[in-house]
Amino acid sequence: xxxxxxxxxxxxxxxxxxxxxxxxxxxxxxxxxxxxxxxxxxxxxxxxxxxxxxxxxxxxxxxxxxxxxxxxxxxxxxxxxxxxxxxxxxxxxxxxxxxxxxxxxxxxxxxxxxxxxxxxxxxxxxxxxxxxxxxxxxxxxxxxxxxxxxxxxxxxxxxxxxxxxxxxxxxxxxxxxxxxxxxxxxxxxxxxxxxxxxxxxxxxxxxxxxxxxxxxxxxxxxxxxxxxxxxxxxxxxxxxxxxxxxxxxxxxxxxxxxxxxxxxxxxxxxxxxxxxxxxxxxxxxxxxxxxxxxxxxxxxxxxxxxxxxxxxxxxxxxxxxxxxxxxxxxxxxxxxxxxxxxxxxxxxxxxxxxxxxxxxxxxxxxxxxxxxxxxxxxxxxxxxxxxxxxxxxxxxxxxxxxxxxxxxxxxxxxxxxxxxxxxxxxxxxxxxxxxxxxxxxxxxxxxxxxxxxxxxxxxxxxxxxxxxxxxxxxxxxxxxxxxxxxxxxxxxxxxxxxxxxxxxxxxxxxxxxxxxxxxxxxxxxxxxxxxxxxxxxxxxxxxxxxxxxxxxxxxxxxxxxxxxxxxxxxxxxxxxxxxxxxxxxxxxxxxx
Numbered sequence: 001x002x003x004x005x006x007x008x009x010x011x012x013x014x015x016x017x018x019x020x021x022x023x024x025x026x027x028x029x030x031x032x033x034x035x036x037x038x039x040x041x042x043x044x045x046x047x048x049x050x051x052x053x054x055x056x057x058x059x060x061x062x063x064x065x066x067x068x069x070x071x072x073x074x075x076x077x078x079x080x081x082x083x084x085x086x087x088x089x090x091x092x093x094x095x096x097x098x099x100x101x102x103x104x105x106x107x108x109x110x111x112x113x114x115x116x117x118x119x120x121x122x123x124x125x126x127x128x129x130x131x132x133x134x135x136x137x138x139x140x141x142x143x144x145x146x147x148x149x150x151x152x153x154x155x156x157x158x159x160x161x162x163x164x165x166x167x168x169x170x171x172x173x174x175x176x177x178x179x180x181x182x183x184x185x186x187x188x189x190x191x192x193x194x195x196x197x198x199x200x201x202x203x204x205x206x207x208x209x210x211x212x213x214x215x216x217x218x219x220x221x222x223x224x225x226x227x228x229x230x231x232x233x234x235x236x237x238x239x240x241x242x243x244x245x246x247x248x249x250x251x252x253x254x255x256x257x258x259x260x261x262x263x264x265x266x267x268x269x270x271x272x273x274x275x276x277x278x279x280x281x282x283x284x285x286x287x288x289x290x291x292x293x294x295x296x297x298x299x300x301x302x303x304x305x306x307x308x309x310x311x312x313x314x315x316x317x318x319x320x321x322x323x324x325x326x327x328x329x330x331x332x333x334x335x336x337x338x339x340x341x342x343x344x345x346x347x348x349x350x351x352x353x354x355x356x357x358x359x360x361x362x363x364x365x366x367x368x369x370x371x372x373x374x375x376x377x378x379x380x381x382x383x384x385x386x387x388x389x390x391x392x393x394x395x396x397x398x399x400x401x402x403x404x405x406x407x408x409x410x411x412x413x414x415x416x417x418x419x420x421x422x423x424x425x426x427x428x429x430x431x432x433x434x435x436x437x438x439x440x441x442x443x444x445x446x447x448x449x450x451x452x453x454x455x456x457x458x459x460x461x462x463x464x465x466x467x468x469x470x471x472x473x474x475x476x477x478x479x480x481x482x483x484x485x486x487x488x489x490x491x492x493x494x495x496x497x498x499x500x501x502x503x504x505x506x507x508x509x510x511x512x513x514x515x516x517x518x519x520x521x522x523x524x525x526x527x528x529x530x531x532x533x534x535x536x537x538x539x540x541x542x543x544x545x546x547x548x549x550x551x552x553x554x555x556x557x558x559x560x561x562x563x564x565x566x567x568x569x570x571x572x573x574x575x576x577x578x579x580x581x582x583x584x585x586x587x588x589x590x591x592x
Contacts, residue, residue, distance in 0.1 A: 003047050003081035007062055009146040010045065014057070017140055019111035021100050024055040024143065029115040030194045030215070031274050033479055034362075036208050037151040039116075041143040044150075048077045050376060055083065056096050058103060065096045068465025069375040072509055089465070097128040106132045114138035119280040119291075120272040138277055156206040158214045158233050160241050161475060165403050166202050167306030170245035173200045173299070174225055180295045181222065186269040188262055189295065190283075191218035193274040195477045196296040201227060201247055203238065204475065210362045211477050212400055217255040217279070224248065228255040256282045269295065293482050300474070301483060302497040307404075307474050308521060311499065312539050314356075314404030315519065319541035319569070320576045321350040321399070326412065326543070327584045329393075333414060338387040340366040340379035343395070351399045361398035361405050361478040368393045372411075372513025375466060375505070390415035392425075392548070394513050398478055407478050407501055408540045409517035413547035423460075424506040425514050425548035430456035431504035432516045433561050435468065435485070435536075439525055442532040443493055446485040446500070453485065453504040462506055469501040472519060494534060498522040502536075516544060541569045543588040551592050563591045 001009065014022050024046075028039035034051055042048070046055050050070035056063050062083045066074050074085050087093045094102065100110055110129070114122075117138070126136065144150060163169050168176075177200060181189055191197050194213035198204055205214035217228040225247045234242075239249055250258065259279060262268060264286035271294040272280075283289060303311065325347045329338070344364040351357050367377040368385040372394040379385070387393060393414055398407035411425060435453040446469070453468045467486030470479050482492045483500060494500075503517035520536035527533070543566060551559065566589035574582045 003045070003083065006045050006146065007057055007082065010057055010142060011059060013142045013145055014059070014111070017111065017137070017142070018109055019137060019140065019142075020104055020108040021056055021058045021110040022140075022142060023096070023100075023110065023112040023117075024057070025112070025116050026051070026053055027116045027118070028215075029276050029278070030192050030217075031118045031276065032194055032208060032211070032213075033477065034208055034211050036154055036215070038153050041116075041147065044147055045143065046078070046083055047081060048074050048083075049378065050074065054096050056100060061103070063096065063099060071465075072374045073377065097125050100125075101128050101132060101134065104132065104134050107135070109135040109137055111137040111140050111142070113141040113143075114277040114281070115141075115279075117277045118273045119270070119275055119277050122277045123272070153215065153230075154207045155230060155233055157235050158203050158205040158229070158238055159235075160238055161198075161202045161204050161402070163202065165307075165310055165475065167304040167310075170200065170202045170242070170247060173202070174220065174246060176299055177220060177295055178222055180299070181220075181269065184267075184269060184290055184292075184295075186267040186290050187221060188266055189220040189269045190259060190275055190279065191220070191294065191296065192276060192279060193271070193294060193297075195473060195480065196274070196294050196300070197227070198476060199300040199474075200296050201242065201245075203227075203242075205233070210360055210400065212358065212475060213477070216252065219255070219258055226250050226258065228252050228258070255279065259283055262287060271297070297482055300476075301471055301480065302495050303474060303499055303521070304497070308497065310403035311474065311521075314401045315406055315539045315541060316572055316576070317354040317357075317401070318351070318399055318406040318408070319573050321347070321354055322408065322410070322542045323573055323577065323585055324350045324581060326410070326588075327581050329412065329414075330584065333387060334389050339384045340368055340371070340387070340393075341381075341384045343387065343393070344379070344397075347395065347397055354399070354401070356402040358400045358402065358475075361400045361407060365396040365409075366393065367395075367513060369512060370510050373507040373509045373511065374513070375507060375515075387414060390417075392417060392421060392512055392514065394515055396515060396517065400475060402475060405473050405475055405478055406540065407472055407517065407519060408542060409503055409515045410542055411514045411516060411545065411548065413545045417548065421512050421514075422548060422550050423553065424462070424508070424512070425545075426550040426553045427456050427460060427462065428504055428506050428514045428516050429544065429549060429562070430554065430558060432502055432518070433558050435504070436502050436518060436520060436538060437536075437557075437561055439533050439535050440494075441530065442524075442534050444534070445490050445492055446483050446494065447488060447490040449494075450485045450487050453502065454487075457504065457506065464505045464507055466505075468504055472499045472501060474499075494522045496522055496524050496534070499539075500536075514548075538565065538568075541572050543569055543585065546588065546590070546592060549592065554592075559592055566590070
């Protein structure tokens with residue numbers, strides 16, 4: 001079936017169930033950012049493959065809501081279908097909830113699968129729709145009835161993430177969690193988010209591509225801890241390990257029964273954005289529900305000293321792979337056929353040569369020329385560009401290693417570029433440097449500092465429609481909260497030990513896209529009468545292409561930062577390179 005035929009089939013079911021609007025989110029039952037193939041219903045119904053978006057279908061219309069990272073991609077992928085693009089965050093475009101409110105008549109019905117919706121979204125929807133008395137029906141999974149070749153759920157075995165990488169045992173992490181539960185005066189903690197569960201129990205899996213997580217739920221009390229998972233996935237050694245650390249294993253589908261049996265009157269902690277509506281409805285009505293950001297989200301955001309030391313070594317390995325890749329492009333472009341897809345594959349080859357590499361941390365974005373303005377572009381056989389000795393190639397990539405998760409972007413100059421491209425490259429670099437060398441007072445948040453990266457671009461009337469940086473997991477999801485750099489207000493203080501990306505950019509549709517990304521650790525700096533100041537320690541190492549830099553646009557402090565950074569890149573990576581690679585890197589990291 002094509003997209004319009006799928007919509008027609010869905011509408012027939014909607015009519016049978018008395019549903020006037022049906023919502024298909026990106027989520028799985030665990031509100032994951034990236035989901036396994038079985039849960040990619042929004043991709044299946046719409047043809048839009050971006051990682052974020054919501055589809056709403058009524059009897060007469062259909063819409064897709066997505067953010068600025070995907071506007072260009074969505075417009076291309078929706079062509080030929082009746083689905084209309086709604087640009088999130090852009091004036092004049094309603095949210096999907098507002099659109100449902102304004103489109104449906106009083107007393108009509110909106111439906112969705114309650115397992116796929118976080119409790120927080122349902123509450124927001126109820127408030128938005130209550131004045132028009134629009135009914136909400138939560139129990140229908142209509143997609144499964146028409147998606148006849150839906151992929152099966154993955155059943156790969158889970159494995160232990162060794163304490164030599166993690167720094168703490170599950171028993172120690174549970175002690176930390178229970179201390180926070182005591183402060184909050186709660187007796188039970190329900191966890192639905194896969195990265196939080198993997199972190200607290202030191203387990204990993206292969207259930208979601210690029211994210212080494214395990215499809216599961218967890219329930220933690222002051223004296224018990226449960227993992228709800230398909231038992232066929234749990235080898236005996238993993239079961240013994242979990243039991244030794246005070247964790248009992250139960251079948252995945254038993255979670256609601258256990259939640260329903262929580263003692264009436266208990267205080268129960270949840271993160272309403274990471275627990276689905278179906279599970280929330282299982283909490284006994286007499287319980288007091290405490291709703292805040294997951295305890296584990298805040299704990300795992302601050303990396304311990306062992307994790308940080310591991311991550312530093314990890315980034316050196318990753319930097320070596322990147323330098324070998326850049327050297328290979330430089331020496332073979334024009335001699336060996338290259339395309340966006342083939343260079344992505346080649347970069348993965350170099351990463352796979354590194355110790356403890358498991359898989360990429362996301363699908364590599366290798367975007368040449370006018371593909372690069374699509375921030376999350378993914379090359380296909382139809383779109384694949386051949387690389388030439390001209391223009392720029394943006395490569396955003398990362399690796400999952402047992403000793404860390406990496407994420408780094410470089411924009412590579414392949415040949416002659418225009419004055420505009422060189423100016424935009426340099427403005428991006430200036431924004432990057434402006435934030436990465438910041439000293440700031442403790443208590444600042446990512447939204448307080450985001451403007452530092454945008455300031456040089458704003459002076460030229462340029463902005464980018466996304467955040468400047470995100471937290472990064474430790475052999476976990478490449479995007480991790482609760483901290484980030486973005487204009488959207490964020491109350492999370494930047495704490496020592498947090499890992500964040502810094503990645504400003506310029507994206508001009510039909511022309512070029514530029515992004516420069518490094519990863520940093522938040523560190524304490526000086527103490528004065530004004531208080532504790534903080535700084536950033538760079539932990540990712542890869543040359544920034546000097547062919548893209550207009551030196552005249554850099555001030556003395558910016559040139560000094562770039563020279564110092566390149567000195568460090570050479571010192572850290574050259575011991576792992578052969579003679580020719582070293583010579584090449586020496587030139588790429590020369591002083592300007």
